[in-house]
Amino acid sequence: MTAADTPAPKQKISLEVNGEPRTVSAHPMARLLDVLRLDLQLTGTKEGCGEGECGSCSVLIDGVLVNSCLVPVLQAAGTKILTIEGLSSSAGQLHPVQQAFLDCGGAQCGICTPGMILAAVHLLAKNPSPDLAAIREGLSGNLCRCTGYMQIFQSVSQAAKRLTSP
Ligand code: FES
Ligand code: FES
Secondary structure: OOHHHOOOOOEEEEEEEOOEEEEEEEOOOOEHHHHHHHHOOOOOOOOOOOOOOOOOOEEEEOOEEEEHHHOEHHHHOOOEEEOHHHOOOOOOOOOHHHHHHHHHOOOOOOOOHHHHHHHHHHHHHHOOOOOHHHHHHHOOOOOOOOOOOHHHHHHHHHHHHHHHOO
């Protein structure tokens, strides 16, 4: 093994996850997805392709939707990360987008669902009343093998109505 083959030593990396300051000891190039799931036990973030193609691993970093399988944890140091676990209230009440997915059958096997919901939250923060085309576009980075998408789009539309109704 040459020096170039030697993995970088672990570093203490601090980040904020779902409103809580967290520090992990991790290789700087470890995937944020693995740090969330394995180090922080936040297994709501799912791995699908592991290659940036499916969106199952989506999280928000400083409000930006990203595929956590592509993000080295060092790149997330000092940022604010929102995962699916951070959406419901501390009293356990579901976020309106989560509730709409439940009510409209937007989840089947559930692998894509956390990423879909975070993509929808991201979309609705930018566009509170999206039409179908905007919903399709907003969720275009997230793949689902089960639902045929219509229930997912209906879920987002329903969530938008609930969030904007007085
Ligand atoms: S697991 Fe990250 S995009 Fe598919
Ligand atoms: S609900 Fe199974 S992949 Fe979407």
